[in-house]
Amino acid sequence: MEQINDMIPVTPSPFPRIVVLGGGFAGISLVKKLKGSRVQIVLFDRNNYHTFQPLLYQVATAGLEPDSIADPLRKQLEPVKNFYFRMGEVFAVDPNQKLIRTEIGTMSYDYLVIATGSKTNYFGNESVMQNAFPLKQIPQALDLRSHILQNFEAATITRDPIELESRMNILIVGGGPTGVEVAGALGELKKNILPNDYPELEFEKMKIVLLEGSDRLLNGMSEHSGEKALQYLKKFDVDIQLKTLVTGYDGHVATLNNDTSIRSHTLIWAAGVQGNYPDGLPEEAQQGGRLIVDGYNRVKGCEDVYAIGDVASMQTEDFPRGHPMLAPVAIQQGRHFARNFKKMLKGGEMEPFSYHDKGSMATIGRNKAVVDWGKLQFGGFIAWMIWMFVHLISIIGFRNRLIVFSNWVWNYFTYDKGTRLIIRKFIPKNKLKTEETV
Amino acid sequence: MEQINDMIPVTPSPFPRIVVLGGGFAGISLVKKLKGSRVQIVLFDRNNYHTFQPLLYQVATAGLEPDSIADPLRKQLEPVKNFYFRMGEVFAVDPNQKLIRTEIGTMSYDYLVIATGSKTNYFGNESVMQNAFPLKQIPQALDLRSHILQNFEAATITRDPIELESRMNILIVGGGPTGVEVAGALGELKKNILPNDYPELEFEKMKIVLLEGSDRLLNGMSEHSGEKALQYLKKFDVDIQLKTLVTGYDGHVATLNNDTSIRSHTLIWAAGVQGNYPDGLPEEAQQGGRLIVDGYNRVKGCEDVYAIGDVASMQTEDFPRGHPMLAPVAIQQGRHFARNFKKMLKGGEMEPFSYHDKGSMATIGRNKAVVDWGKLQFGGFIAWMIWMFVHLISIIGFRNRLIVFSNWVWNYFTYDKGTRLIIRKFIPKNKLKTEETV
Known part of the structure; x- marks a missing residue:
């Protein structure tokens, strides 16, 4: 040995x-x-914290502060004796x-x-892996938030119409819950918030495109919910392209499997894990x-x-x-x-696991969500209230619940999102030099 | 031309x-x-945000979320027409x-x-500049927060008593408001919070040392306030060394002008601007x-x-x-x-500026602050309430006020601080390699 x-x-x-x-x-x-x-x-x-992943997209889209969806593991597991945490x-x-x-x-x-x-999961697509933004961890959500805001800052000073288009457009790949929720949140930003921040830019020119490989959204949910989500997203002016795949992305232009391409400095990859x-x-x-x-x-x-x-x-x-x-x-x-x-x-018999499906849900934005509860499927304001309630009671730590709730109330009544901050500038991997602290 | x-x-x-x-x-x-x-x-x-610097030390000491003390400049100045922001x-x-x-x-x-x-201002001390933590910007406060928590994580797995000492100790240089406030906040962490998070460590061994070059604390305030601050800090078990200067710091050991040295992985530099x-x-x-x-x-x-x-x-x-x-x-x-x-x-006459001194104040921790209002000087709970009130009304943005206030109420009644998170690990400058996103 x-x-x-x-x-x-x-x-x-x-x-x-x-x-x-x-x-x-x-x-x-x-x-x-x-x-x-x-x-x-x-x-x-x-990490020394637990991440409440279902709300990660709200950090990326300036709706919540990063600390609100994270809880220190040591604090959370303090009541367990004989417990050791190792980072x-x-x-x-x-x-x-x-x-x-x-x-x-x-x-x-x-x-x-x-x-x-x-x-x-990038399904082996090297160029996407190099240049797309994933959304699984808090630093990634912060990078995405910074990157989007940096693009708008850059858009205000460019004289090149092609660069302007590419900086303002946002491309989301994957029509599952993450893709749908990000697209909805970005649609809200475009509609209610960004035009106030950047009066110099013409937001009719900004395109939010959601790509999905199959013929419908929210494949894990009912057809009814997929259809509703599609309608809601269209109201937020999201351009949805079904049966469409990304074949390559160089950081500025995404090529699609239908031989077209989309200019965008931002490709959010929510297509698989x-x-x-x-x-x-x-x-x-x-x-x-x-x-x-x-x-x-x-x-x-x-x-x-x-x-x-x-x-x-x-x-x-x-x-x-x-x-x-x-x-x-x-x-x-x-x-x-x-x-x-x-x-x-204790020398007893183990019992096999059986999954109790409590249903599934996704939110699209202000007053809009879809819920599947067994045979019951519905959307709209009630679904949205249920979505908020379930997420609030699921988030760990009473403090986080309080802060997330305060933020949501604030965002709802003011049509504002407070955290449009570039705390650490995003620097693309290929531009990161030795000395730079990001 | x-x-x-x-x-x-x-x-x-x-x-x-x-x-x-x-x-x-x-x-x-x-x-x-x-x-x-x-x-x-x-x-x-x-940056695209305004920083409320007076509360920066609370971000560094896990009391507030970074976004709470920052407000987007574009949003704040939206009412001003003919206004352009350029980052x-x-x-x-x-x-x-x-x-x-x-x-x-x-x-x-x-x-x-x-x-x-x-x-x-490092007063030309190269080794301090390389290895100390300044506290002027939000990313610096986040680096410091991460660094302190990373040290405690490392302390739980070291077998070397010298490393253990150095990881647990914290050295603060400068007895002005920032130094005093940081020292007090760290004293609170040591007393109420860290022992619960790290039951394996003996916190009697942790030393918080505050160094000041002159013969008193809070030089900009009254002698009464300086003396009170000293008493309060001693209650939080802060070791105060007056008439003492740092002559060098290699990241692990600080040498002092009285020919002694202090082991600490963390030197917070609040000695000058x-x-x-x-x-x-x-x-x-x-x-x-x-x-x-x-x-x-x-x-x-x-x-x-x-x-x-x-x-x-x-x-x-x-x-x-x-x-x-x-x-x-x-x-x-x-x-x-x-x-x-x-x-x-409009072709009118300008008037010379004259400063209206509204007094000054500093907080040391829970229920403890000092206030100078002209000839009136006092400390304790009332001073602490005034300190909180003045800072709350001064912070920009009603949303920030709400969130900061919620956090303070929470911290006060639970003896807890919610944000003990290492969101981005701190990597010392000399260890930063090309590929690492910090």
Whole structure:
């Protein structure tokens, strides 16, 4: 057995150690439910905070402050005793030696839970990956906010009509909930806010284009909701192009599969995600970017290794390709696995996971949302109120709830969004030099 | 006359053009008061927002969100017609050709107002400049917040007692209002918040040291207030060393002029500021880092060039070395100059500026502040309430007032601070590589 010199210290404990990778919805739901168990819990995350991803698009579109949708993991999990947080990216798992390797050192585990979520999927398109804006993390949302505002500042001083067009246009790829919500929020900015900020610019010239590969929006929801979302977005003057794919993007012009092109300095990529997990797991467990787990979240071909949330592909009769990569699945799997794990520790029988679908929803903008509740499908103001209520009660931390609510009330009644700030200028990767602090 | 190819475009106007450099207290006070004048106003700032500097230390110490103390300049100055904002750093002034040169191009002016404020003064100490944390801008406050939290994360995994000490200690240099306020806020964090977040660390070992070169704190205020501040800070367990200067700092150890040294990964430099102005101004106008102006804010040796706020040194009988570099002076000079300028445009007589001192104050922490109102000097809870009230009504934008107030109420009753987030990791300048987005 190799000698390990870089063991990450934690206080010794007589209890077995469960290491959890990732402080997303799945990871924190699990840790909270393990409160009071006779285990030592160590949570790893590359950030010291949990991100409330469903509202990330509001940070990108100047509706919310970044801190409002983030909550410090240490604070949130303070009530759990025997809990240790370690900030650092996890590179690899060694299931034979029961070790993980991270940027801050190595750690052994008795039980390992992989809850590392998902990352942006560019489907191998290198030029898009280099130049598009993803929307999965808070710094990315801030980069996008800065970039959009910087483009309008640049638009006020350009004399080149082609540059002007490209700076003002915004292209969104992907007609799922993120794409639809971003497009709606940008439509609101264009309608109510930007013309006041930039009276010199003609906003009739600004195009917001939403591209979707299939023949409808919101594929995960009902046809009714997809159709409603399309109508609402048109009211916000969003140009929707269905059955259209991006084939390349150089940062200024996007080429499409219908042989046309669109000029835009901003391409927001909301077209897909894939599982995100460390190296070292067996071949047989990896399929389509996710980890195959059985009904008890056990990763195929490993012992004492589990996966929950987006990264886990639990293939059942109802979900032959795994459950959808959604927050409710992650939360339910985190809680269910905690119960199973506690039973197992006591020598009891585990129970297979079954997903309780509570419906889905998406907001398009002011007074406009769509909701699917089983056979019930509706849109409009009531849907919008429900969307706001559900998101407010889901966001973690009472303080965040208060601040998000205050902001929404403010934005609603003033037709204003307070955070049109370029706190750190966005510098494209290819222009970043050694000395620059961004 | 040279040919200029990079003129920044603005809509042509029949009115004379006044160019204002800097959207700080002086600049925005001036622009607001020029509302309705028959001039074209162009404001330059390197940021698209105004920073409410008096609360910057609360962003650095996790009490407030960065967006709460910033307000977009375009939004704020929307009511002023004939107003243009241009984002870009101004490098130089050419008073002969009546031009300014900026990172986004060149612009001509009829009247120029320099309101570029002040920057950190390291008094030529190169090692301090390289490694200390200044506190003049929002990104600096965010860097400091991240750095302090990263140090505590690193402290939980180090086995080296010297590193542990250095990571936990914080050194503040400068016993003026900023130094005192930062020290107090850090004392509160140490007492009420950090021990909950990091139960593994022994906070008795954490030292917060405040160094001041003179023999008292708050030199700009009364002796009574300086003495009170000292007592309050001691209650927050801040170690105060008077008559002490830093001679060098390598990022881990600070050497002092009394031949001792202090280990700390964090040195906050609040020991001095100096005027900050572009190149190209006459020698005779520059003195001690500021620009000499007469009683009408006219820069010495220039025509149609004015300076207001921190950057201006108006030497009067009461203020033989210029007015103090404070927000109230900047605001009053901005407003006064606007009145003078409007009179001048109409061919009237200008009036010399006279400063109306409304007193000064500083907060030390929970329930503790000091106030000087002329001969009246007092501290404690009442002073603290006054401090909060004055800062709340001074902060620009009703939305910001609401959010700051909500945060304060929350922090006060919960003994919590919500924003202990490392949104963008701080990477020291010497470790920044090409590819890293910070």
